[in-house]
Amino acid sequence: MRHKVTKLDTRATKTPRTKPAEVRLDELMNAAERLFLDKGVESTTINEIVEAAQVAKGTFYHYFSSKNEILEALGKRYTDQFLVSLETAVGACAEGDWLGRLRAWIYASVVTYVDTFHIHDIVYANHHHHDRSNQAKNAILDQLQGIIEGGTVAGLWAPENPRVVALLIYSGVHGATDDVIATRANDCTAFAQTVTESCLHMLGVFPENSSASLKQSGKVR
Structure with a gap:
């Protein structure tokens, strides 16, 4: 039937x-x-x-x-996604592990930028990522500054001006990564680690201090 x-x-x-x-x-x-x-x-x-x-x-x-307007929307989406990748890396660290969080933030910034620079170069060819009115960029800076201030309260470092240090690290990481992108390196892992340690030096954190703190937090065994 x-x-x-x-x-x-x-x-x-x-x-x-x-x-x-x-x-x-x-x-x-x-x-x-x-x-x-x-x-x-x-x-x-x-x-x-x-x-x-x-x-x-x-x-x-x-x-x-217009086409320019969709390009601007793509730029905002790119920066929003960049922020999420940093939040994910930082969020994997223990809540009070300020050194681990800072290391994760810097390292993730390098790796994420290397992985996505083709899109970055398209969406920010005319309107650069450092645009003063870029609210998403300011959110990234606020995130970094919060980590630095948290470490200051915990007694890990004592910068005179956390905002200035955040700006220097943010701009320095971006500029340094541009250099490794230009060399077309296949693996940026060692470079990301070097940039991370160099940024930590600005806060008076050196390898021996960093390693000791990481062992205490369980990051290194």
Whole structure:
């Protein structure tokens, strides 16, 4: 006997015609990012973006007024994701392990930047990551400053101005990593460790002190 398909069966198996707005937006930005990386921003057209994302051109203009505007949104997303990677690395350390947290922050900054510099160079070709109005960048600095201040309270170091030290470490890590990116090194692990130790020197933390503290915190056995 054949099974008769009822209207109820049809309704139950029907899939939604439209995707949630956040999914469409994410797909649109992903398509733009891929094209920008493959062809460059100038050579990519809005028509190519909407075709790659499989959306109508009107959908693009619903979210963005121009190609530059989607590029700015990609820049914000990049910095937000960078911040999340730092938060994850720091969050893996014990709550009061300020030395471990600082080491994790610096190390993750180097590795994450090396892994994502192609996107960074696209989204910040005209508007650099050090833009004073970049709120996400300021959030990264606030995160770093909080670690430095926590270590100060714990008596691990005593900087005269934690904000200045945070700025120096932030800018120094970024600039130093640009150098290793330029050399096209296959493995940045040793470099990341060297940058980490050099930054710690600014706070008066040297390898022997660092190792002793790490052993106490269980990071080194």
